[in-house]
Amino acid sequence: MKITVLDGYGTIGGNKILVEEKNEIIFLDFGMNFSMYGRYFEEFLKERSRRGIYDLWMLGLIPKMNIYRKDLITDDLIDEVSSKKRLNIKGVLVSHAHLDHVGNIALLDENIPIIASPETLLILKALADVSRGGMGMEIPFFKVRERDGYILKTGNYSQRPVFSTDRINDNARDFISKVHAKRKDVEKKELSYLEEFNTHFDIIPHRVDHSILGAVGYIIKGDLTIAYTGDFRLHGLYASYSRDFISLAKDANILITEGTRLGREEDVNLSERDVYNNALRIVEEAKGLVVADFSARNFERLQTFKEISSKTGRKLVITDRDAYHLYSLDLYDNSNRLKDLIIYDEKSSRENEWEGYLKNNIDNEWIDPFHIGKNQEDFIICFSFYDINELLDIRPVEGSVYIYSSSEAFGEEDIFSFERLMNWIDYFKMRIEGIEVINDEITFKKGLHASGHISEDELYETIQRIDPDYIVPIHTQNVEWFRKNFPEKLREIKNNETLEI
Template sequence: MRITVYDGAETIGGNKIYVEENGKGVFLDFGMNFAKYGKYFAEFLNERSVRGIHDLLYLNLIPRLNIYRSDLIPSDVNMSDYPKLSVEAVLLSHAHVDHCGNIALLDESIPIMASPMSMAMLKAMRDVSSSGIGSEVAYFNVREHMEDDRRILITDRSKPYKGRDLICTDRIPDELAEFMCYRPGQEGRNAKKLNPGNLCHVHDHGLSFDIDAYEVDHSIYGATAYILWGDSAIAYTGDIRMHGKYADKSREFVRGAKDASVLIIEGTRTGRDEDVNESEEIVFENCLKAVEESKGVVIADFSPRNFERLETFMEIARRTSRELVVTAKDAYMLHAMECADGICRMEDVRIYHELKQKKDKWEELVVRERWGDKYVDPADISRNPENYILCFSFYDMKHLLDIKPDGGTYIYSSSEAFSEEQEFDFLRLYNWLREFNLRVYGFKMVLKDGKLAPEFVRGYHASGHASKDDLRWIIEQVDPDVIIPVHTTNPEWFVENFYNVKVFKNEDNVEV
């Protein structure tokens, strides 16, 4: 059995780990590497979709392998120059872009294995997205070469959207199967239809490996760890933590991995100087106190698709007699999640009425049809700001121009900024908060080297990743023959603490 880490060995995110036996293999995740992308691209400078995979290959942002969709290959890219792998599936750990963001580029014959919740989220993310090849994970636009210049790829509008084949790690609810096969608005006479891929259970899809999937604790629901059984047993944590709502599920995976000879483990927090005690309970208590102290509107800013944190603010809203308001996109995602697990999370939630000319089909036909009576107008919030908690991110700050709050509270309940570009975003955010006289919890702006930079206040966010102590516990419990750290900038921590560590550079491999 051979393991090759094509990406994610030296950065946080971008995992692309190929496990092969007897000439057949699977990828553990196939994510977008933000650290690499950030060297060349920014918010308004992106790879060119009309050139397919050309830009990404040229800049070494994806592995130089012959495994990509034929309709994304322009005429001036010769794929025969690159090795061709036999890829039976991508085993997706969870629906964060740094783990799933390059799956859309893969040959359409390669299915995705994922939990029901991750499948629902991938589909919802695609439904509400309107641009970029990278968003086309669940289904994609078929492209063709432009007749006059075959270096240019254009969307074939006469062909339906094509869904990727999906392998589910758990029972497939009827509601989820229906959701995966339907794109809102496809009933229209001139609308593009969705031609869905096959959807099956893992036991009904033959792979060269026997695979055990375990739901684990992370900052997004549906996160999955895997154990692959072949000549050897390989355990892959994906992103994992031990201090959230599903910590017991992470422990169950660790118990199941005790026969694994190889442990591929994330090490996000090994690069931090301090390893503070944190939990969702601490976050709840601090955020509750901040809301209780607020005299006006409250804005809660947390990571996209961190619905455990959303549920935290649902409970805070109940305790403080406020109404929680989410965006229409969040409401659509909550609908998708209900299709996966049968839990309605919209009972005590309102939806922000955004002032725009036209509603998207997913909002018009799903969100408004189901919860049209839950919409709240910015004028209503402006009249009674003390009645609401708004789930807004930095990109929603523009809506404050319609609400026009005079004072209130902003709670930053997300991860810290780790790049200079992210620090610039905080400067812009801080200008918005000062404009509307909002009291800030979770960070403050301080002078560093003569310029303002964010300094983060502990207790308002709990990481989605295991602490050093928890990583040590996982490794000691599994007791593998080989440890392969990924998703880290500090693999040396593993070397310093354990004797059987294999440190990879990207594209390194090992026989086990």
């Protein structure tokens, strides 16, 4: 058995791990490496999608292998790509829908299937529908590019094969297999289940707890057994999932584990309840508008603010994009996540197809910025930094608060300037909680975010309990911790290195 780390060693995010045995290859995640990406790109300087994978290939932001969609390879790159050996990749096992784990999958050869949990598939599909173009978001549908020399033009839709780790009802299945766009010529592929996936590996997915729904770890059995944690934690609402995964992983030969929080100074294992209590106090004292900034796909956090809003007599407003995500997940488990939520009516000049679909399928109240502006103390709005220009319409009154309650790890989901956020906050004369500026340095105040990742102590115990022969660390900036604590078991696989056992 061979394990190659293509990306994700010594850094947080960008997991791309290749497992090979008996001439079959599977990928464990194929994420986007935000910190590498950020070395060259920013908001208005991005890869040119008309050049397909060319920019990413040249800059070394994706592995230089012959594994990509042919329609994304321009004339001037064909020779270089085809000079590499064509690999027999059976599929990508997706751990969860964070972009540092899935963000580059859409670039892979269209015949390479993805294997993921139903929630992950729904989140990815909803994300693809609401995103404004961009190659990385096209899962499971993508627009086939037509080659016109050095330039690619977009054509009709096609779909990548998809395998679900669990049963899905017809409604959710239909949502995943339907493309919401005007030009609907789709070569449709039916969604399949993991047991139909053809490989000599025995693949056992198991749910783990993380800051997004649908996260799984995988046990992969070939001649040896690998346990891959993905991102996980033991202090969240669904910690029992992670504990069961750990039992299942017991005595695996190779443990591939994350270590996001290792070596962080003053690391506190804050629970979602702590976040609730701290945020509640802030909202109770707020005089005007409350803006809560957190990843829309952190559904536990959404629940936290839902409780806070009912406790403080405010109403919770979410964006239509977030509502679309909740709607898609409700199709799967009928949890009624949209209950009592108000949807922000962003005044757009043209209604997107998915927006029309959402309006037709839910009966929530919609509210525009001017109505919120008149009664600011009645609302908590779930906005991210990218929605902040909407506040120009709402005009926050004195006493309004911006609660930053978002991911602690820079580079896991996106890169943006906190400085720019602070300029907006200054402009609106709002109070910000969760971020502090001390001597011109931006620091994060503890108390308003519970990590999606396992703590140092709990990771130590987890490794003891699984007791693998070898440990391969990934998704951590602190490999040193493994060198210190598990010197005998540690097998460091640096990027582009292979471990053969």
